[in-house]
Amino acid sequence: MRFHTRKWVKPEDLNPNGTLFGGRLLEWIDEEAALYSIIQLENQKTVTKFISEIDFQSSAVQGDIIEIGIEVVKFGKASLTLKCEVRNKMTRKTIISVDRIVMVSLDENGQAKPHGKTEVEYVKNRLAED
Template sequence: MTSELQNKSRDAAIRLTMMPRDTNAHGTVFGGVILSYIDVAGGVEAVRHTKHNRFVTVAMKEVIFHEPVFIGDLVSFYAETIRVGNTSITIHVEVEAERFGTPGVLVKVTEAEVTFVAIGENREKVKIGGAAEPKN
């Protein structure tokens, strides 16, 4: 699932280069590393999309690892809000890798759906304050 870099205007929640410390015994990036960054990217989107700044992850589902990620890959995590409830928000995160040594070629490597719940100072569920102003 390789494609030329087409939509440079898409705003990544996070973007980073995978390092040797991120690998598993097979020499590819450990899936748990990708999952942790998916969680971070989803949290960034939850805060950007609402007026609330404190969320906890309650579910990560439909995680699909399409392709491996390798040392040196520039990995972008794109997050989009798909559902907002009274206390929860669900985010779709798509992960793309720009392979080391092949600039401009992107590979969709992973995607997941993550649900967060808004919490207050005492870690109790609270209502989400409302949507932020649309991005321009």
């Protein structure tokens, strides 16, 4: 799994227990999945369709640095299925894992749009082809 993004847990990210608010973490995961999918599918009209059950395994506190990892599980006709792990950057302890996040590529009318992708592409390789 490749860990693309790091977040610093700040006071505004905490719940009343003094740990990272789960809703904030899910917001970060959804944003990371969207950005990853938009880049992979080369379509800014890519949306979250489904997030499987999540498994909170540990918590984070103020000052922790967490990192969000995304991995492609499969390419569908108009979708991209990802899995995600968030871990503490310093201890490598898993905070949360999500088995499936399904992102869908849309056309200008908001309908599923086939993307024609079958494997992970890296931007540096796309740029080299031009």
